[in-house]
Amino acid sequence: MRIGELAERTGVSVRALRYYEEQGLLASERSQSGQRRYAENAVDRVRLIQQLYAAGISSASILEMLPCVVTGVAAPEVLAKLRGHRSSVVKQIEELQETLLQLDTVIAGATKTYATGVPCPPA
């Protein structure tokens, strides 16, 4: 498929896809005229990249770990980094859960307070 279709199917911009290629994260064949052609599995690859980005992992680290994610094989140093990222993700989850509690407390309190007619400062 061409870049526009991949963009549409993944919800990632054309610009971002070119950027991924620039970073070595996403390969493409080229047509005679130089246009990018992607295989079907590029969709999954892009989603994986997005997922790792969302976990706060840099493109350099993603580049390093991608082949391992794909092949399921990793050198010891890479494995160590993977474990490092794993614990960082765990930590992020824990922090977000704490944030969630805070938000819930505020929402519950504010809802109740507001329901009881106590005056409240506007935004």
Next chain:
Amino acid sequence: MRIGELAERTGVSVRALRYYEEQGLLASERSQSGQRRYAENAVDRVRLIQQLYAAGISSASILEMLPCVVTGVAAPEVLAKLRGHRSSVVKQIEELQETLLQLDTVIAGATKTYATGVPCPPA
């Protein structure tokens, strides 16, 4: 306390603390000579700010919700935004949990593969 101490106690840089003030997120008294003086509770405030930042909430949104978090009272529009942020945090957690599974799969697979002596590409 002065800004250096607050920075040290929260693990946030002096520059960041000034930035928070600039954004209206963190107030300070000033000494005669103009130096910032913080109350004890500033430590908690800074931690809260960091927590919200970590949840991907912008300083503008934090500014909007901070008084509510502190007072426990929120106007309906603010409450709606709080709920929006809540669900975004929930989503982030879910995505991170999925990422965690991916990482675990890779780590488990790679560990096993490597243990059995299958050759593996270096980083």
Next chain:
DNA sequence: GCTACCTCTGACGTCAATGTCAGGTTTCTA
């Protein structure tokens, strides 16, 4: 073959949360 849309490269712009530097004042410690 015309037209509308897609794609290409290259380069500069953006945005948010800081880093960093300069040049000057204040505060603490010996």
Next chain:
DNA sequence: TAGAAACCTGACATTGACGTCAGAGGTAGC
């Protein structure tokens, strides 16, 4: 009462993941 260390404002620099624009060529439906 020095001198070091901390603080001030103001301003420009940085970083990463893109957005956006220009100018040129490719592609598909009619």
